[in-house]
Amino acid sequence: MTAIADLDWEQAIAALPTFSVLPLDLRQAFALLEPSRPSRLPAPQAEALLESGFIHPIGSGFLPAGRFAHLAELVAIASATGTLLDGSRAGNNRYIGKFLDTWGDFGRHFAARLQTMTDRSWSNEQILQHTAQFTNLALTAELWDWGGVHGTGSHKDLIHLAQVRRMGQKLLRWIDSLPEPPTLTTVLAHLPDPTAANLILRWTTQNLALFLGFARDRGELTLGLHPAIYAQRSRPAVAKPVDLTGVEMNPTSYLVEDVTILVAAAATEPIKVCQDGTVMVREHKRLEARLGSFPAMLEPFGFAEHRISDALRMARSLGLIGETRRFDGLNATEQGRDWLGQTPGRRHHRLLELLRPAWIPDNDPALKRDGRSARYALINALSGGRIPLSNYPRSGEEIVPAIAAALRELGTATWNLSQAFTWWSRRSPLSLDEIGPAAERQWQKVLTDLIIQRGVPLGLVALGGTGEKTAIALTDAGRWMVGLADAWTPPETLGVVQPIIVQADFTVIFLAPAPGLEAEIGRFAERCLGAVGTGGLFRLSKKATQQAAAAGLDAQQVLAVLAQASAKPLPANVVRELTGWFAAIRRITIRVRMLVEAPDEATALRICAAAGSEARQVGPSLVVLPKTTRQGELLRKLSKLGILLKQEDP
């Protein structure tokens, strides 16, 4: 296929009036021709085209007749335009190289233009996005300035003619004002003279401001804006969701609690992780059993299995847990232990405070103060690394504030969830809405991922209702987080000073969540599987006591922790048993010694005498010497006394 830059527009346009008067079926048949390779055509249309002089036979196929050859190339390019755009949209992750292989000369021209502008490889999605921006620029600029764009071929000088550029921009604006792409014949009628038309068409198409098209249903060549722009324009308008009333919203924040559970676990014993940083399978199961139940409301979104990894990443990003020694697993940091000592409300506030810079508008001074790298870390925590923001047209750094901007539209209203997403996707602050439904779907996925998988678990967004009637609203924390409120005071749970009861059956019952205490008690008690936050979390046992003693705790410390936190006096049997278990701990010392076996007691005594004060007789014929005793020297001394070393049996 001829590149658009090499097309002889003059010849092609000259043939256009003749072509335009052909019946529809003949124009459609002509569009099936390949300009330089014989093509088969349906017999009746082939006969009619042959009779009209549009084609001539070659073997069993046909080629366009000489004066229509350039028109055939123009039609071929126009027919390929739509296919090219569809293909480029579908091949989301293809790059220019692959693109060139697929689309030959036309593609090479198409891509080459963009490469001159960017000097790097772009994904097809980015090409489309850039094209849309390009069109915007062409439509809105005072003078269409192609600065930095290098023309190709013999028309290089002409391209920079200001007069032509102005006329091109005028054409572009006129086409933009039409509801659909006009036919090429109409466009030509609109342009002043054939030479100017030739130049204007060449420049606008070469530079991807206007696109040739072949309307197969009408059998006509068209010239219009990027096809995706028409697709977007033709879609029905979306109404802003109305404020719903009477929907009971269910705040289902669990991420702060999950993070706390992990930090409490890491404070008790290191969390074992693989080299890639993921939690080992058995450890994962153990931790999972400690988590609270997953909100039923979120089950349809299907990300419950990521809870541990999400919480872990969040805890790591925020510096609550970390690897203190290599291969030792993840331990709670000082910050983490401090975290455990806070009230649930305070923890929630602290976490949001750390994440807030990523959510609030760019002009917020707090964001500037925090700096770019901190923001990256927070975004990583926010996306959990699991939501691949890098796969989207904009980086996570841009997306998170964009989502915050979308959420700000909610204000104090309650919207239908599905309507809200539709509304947001059409009004994307990333301007992706200009390039069609595929990009909208992507944007909607980003919205869903971050709002549902992060906003809800973080307590920023609440859901209510069920099924199609699911509703969404910002919480107080959410409004503060996105900059709609200056402050947020977390609802303080009632401070339970003594939140536990130690029972006579050795169970430790938590009447209120107290992760700090949980971590403390975890040092000397066995954790009961399945219990989370409140309830029977621990059992005091002899085994756990022995482990605690090995870690350096004593009975007084353990009893002090329990007595201080227990709402009831410690049961006498528990105190007695704990004290007894600790008292039963014995510490031994292992030393390496040299043991000398003598044939009789008298010899043993002589060895003792020879070896000096360090020798000790531990049996009638056994003498123990320190490990440091010089064996050679001792043997020499003994041999002088006639005591020789016994030869070992072979």
Place this chain on the structure above:
Amino acid sequence: MNPDDPLIIQSDRTVLAEVDSPRFAEVRPLLARFAELVKTPEHVHTYRLTPLSLWNARASGVGSDEILEVLSGFAKFPLPSTIPSWVRETAGRYGRLSLRRAPGADLLLVADSAALADELIGHDRLRALLGTRLSPTSFLVPVEARGRLKVTLVDTGHPVEDIAGYTPGEPLRIPLRSHSRTTGAAFSLRDYQRAAVDSFHLQGDDRGGSGVLVLPCGAGKTIIGLGAMAAVGTSTLILVIGVTAARQWIAEILDKTDLTADQIGEYDGTVKDVKPVTVATYQVLTHRDRNAGGMPHLELFNQRDWGLVVYDEVHLLPAPVFQATAGIQARRRLGLTATLVREDGQERSVFALIGPKKTDVPWKALEATGWIATARCTEVRLTLPEDRRIPYLTAERKDQHRLAAENPRKMDAIRAILARHPHEPTLIIGLYVEQVLAISESLGIPHLIGSTGQRRREQLYADFRAGTLRALAVSKVANSSVDLPDASVAIQVSGSFGSRQEEAQRLGRILRPKPGANQAWFYTLVTADTVEQDFALHRQLFLCEQGYEYAIVDGVPT
């Protein structure tokens, strides 16, 4: 969060109830209707929601909405999100299937939807038990498959409501006496006993007549059994755990009903009388004939037209008896137990074959009303004498328990305890016969061991009851249903390796109501720093879980 509310519901389906909550008394009876009571330590009781507990609740007319209302209405924290859907789904399964009488000899299994019926025939095990499909929602069921079908349905998560009715059995009037035949004391069912009988019998309705009554030790399960027999008024087969218990049942029947000795049969290893009321042991029923093979005594189930079968201590029911029970689903069945928890996990079989729980009387309620005594538990720790320390440490593991159990210092402790309770009837209970004999000889008190003759036993009981005998040394015969009258003090000198069941039975010996302060004392003598102390920890846990205060003292009590 409402800190005054008593319940914490955990996502593992355990429910913790804070006893000191002002609303605890209100929630306890409600909770007992749909949750299994696991343990009752002093401050926080633990219940568990299980499919069986929910089905039991449904069988007694409690719906899932009511269950969730109780849970959320009394909870300190919001319910875990998984609980409501699980309760609704699980409880909703009960009542979707019913087993009814069909015209002719067969039964009819009716499902509430064709989809459920389709699901049933999708199970290989169920398909084999179902007969012709009469309609999209019903199947014929051969009458002999009734029990197996019920078990299989429960196993596959589809409990069936059995309203196919019962065979009436041979009629037999069993009037309860108003006064004890032996002592002449006034006798009548206590309120909770009457309520338990009524919940079982349901005035003869087909929805009653089979089920399990759960009552704590000392609550008078035998008496409730007699009440049920009187209500049903038919020939009755009573299955018990041993000969002593069998004789005890017979003695109670004779003492508290108008039945005569010739109407009551004993069926065990030595005697095999089958009478209108027959008391048989599980052991003899499951005895294998070495020559012929099989268990010939299981035929007892069909030797008479029993109208009622009573299973004493149903949590100990052996597996072969379950199988036999599957074949007698047309007879009324009453299970009596202190706990539904079985070591072998056969709770589902109890539910399917004996019937759903009809009554669960918490022991604390009985203690509060004075129907059982208040017990004080004390563990006395004694060191081993120096000369026994090394032999103990160097002994084989299997011998260490005995060496610790027979610590001679226990004798001093027994004397000290007897001196502390000079006027209280006291049982001294040991595992090893030699130890029991030694105690008996050393203290000059009589003993009761397995080889003690029946006449001698009865004499000892009579003396003990009359107060002429203050202390009695007994071996593990005391573990079973020997009704030693009015013991107030039990001194446990050795036990079976921390058996919780043994502990419960021994405790039960002293829980019967006492005149005056209604107080009982339960002492356990343990050798410190030995395996006996480890085993004693299991017993300690059990008692604490039951809510008893447990004191530990070192050395001989003064």
